[in-house]
Structure formats: C-alpha cells, structure tokens
Amino acid sequence: MTGAFSTATIAAGLVIAVWAAIYLVMKRPVDRPLQIAQLVLAGMFVVLAIGGIVQMLGTDREFARAEFVGYLLLSPLIPVGAWWWSKNDKSRAGSGVVLVIGLVMPVLVVRIQQVWAGV
C-alpha cells in the first residue's frame, strides 16, 4: 500500500493534472490521448484496490478496514466519472474537469495510505 505502485498512481495523477492544466491554458478541449490517460488512471486504481484488499486480508493489524475498502472501491469510479463528464464537453472546461481529478486522485492515495497506517 505504500510501495512503488501507489507512488506511481500519485505520479500518474499529477502528470494528468499538468497535462490538463496545459490544455486549459491553451484553451484546448480534452482530446483522445487525455481521455485514454484518464481511463489508464482508473485502471491503476482498480489494481491498487485489488492489491490493497489482498494486502489487508494478509494482515490482522488493527485499522479502519471498512473505510479502507470503501476508499479503494470508490476511487476507480472517480476518474471514470470524470472521463464521461469531460468527453462530452467541447470547450476547455473539460480540461478543467480533468485537472481537478488529476489533483484529487493523488490526495486520495495519500488518504488511503493514512487509513492503512491507522491515522
């Protein structure tokens, strides 16, 4: 949960945020590569969820398990929702949507790691 893969999900979110921010400044709408990037990010959160739940089942340490699973299961749905909400937008607002998601997802990973650590 605190390994290289979760760091990669944080990095991926930030890359998407920077990417979307550039589009926003250039007044460009979301294009296909950025749409695919959002779905890749969602896929990474599916992997993170599976890995996290497997790790959780492998330990009997005390932490907020329900909260942990809730975060893990809901998190992939957020980039999917943003993908759907931004792809129908022909203005640069779609890029703004992706920027928000790119910033929120890394925060979510940190929050999941806090729950895992028992904070």
Next chain:
Amino acid sequence: MSESRSTPTNQGFGRVLVVIYAIFAIGATSRSVIQIVGRFEEAPVAYSLSAFAAVVYIVATVSLARGDQASRTVAYVAIGIEMAGVLIVGAASVAFPSAFPDATVWSNFGGGYLFIPLVLPIIGLWWLRRSTPEDAAAR
C-alpha cells in the same frame, strides 16, 4: 446581456464546479455511511449533520449538472442551505466544541478541508447568478 457571454449552468466553468460538488457528495456520503453504520452513538449530532451535508451536496451536484430552470431553483435552495449550514455548524463547532466530539465537513467552517466547504457555496451562488438555464440558451 449579450448571448455569447451567457453560459448555461452546466457548461463551461459549470462543468468544473459540478465535478468539485460531485467529489464532496461522494466523500461526504461515504464518510457518513461509515460513521452512522459503524459508530453512530459516539457523536450523534456530528454524524447526523454529516449525513445531512451529504444529501445537500448530492442535491446540489445533480441540480447543477442538469442546469435547466427547475433544477436551478433546486440548486439555489441546496446551495443556500449549504451556505447556511457551513456558517451555522462552523460557528456552533467553535462555540460548543463538546457537542462535536468528531468533526463534520462543516466543522470549523470547513477548515479540515482547506476551507473549500466555505468557499464552494459562494462560488456556487455566484455561478448560478452568472449562468443561464440550459433550455434558454438552446433557444
């Protein structure tokens, strides 16, 4: 008002606003489900308010996303309640901290969430004033 400057509620900046509301709706709902199912008796006032806030965020998200005339009225009411909620609960949590053993989204004026809960309704109301109903813009 010139037509080119008026944006439908659910377009342009409105799309970004909907996403921010959606994140608060998802966050507040899941948090309050866990609080109420898991440990309601620990802080019934705070957890009831969390659930109430969650409903307000859901209604605001959906009505902003729909953006037609009727939905805009609903959005005004929901965001107005949100504004009042964050101010009243924020003030109450500062004045009577013992009533809030655990935090709600609106405690301390949303300070646990970078004060976004305090700023969000202001931006929401500003956007409702500035934008136009979707059906009017389509005409």
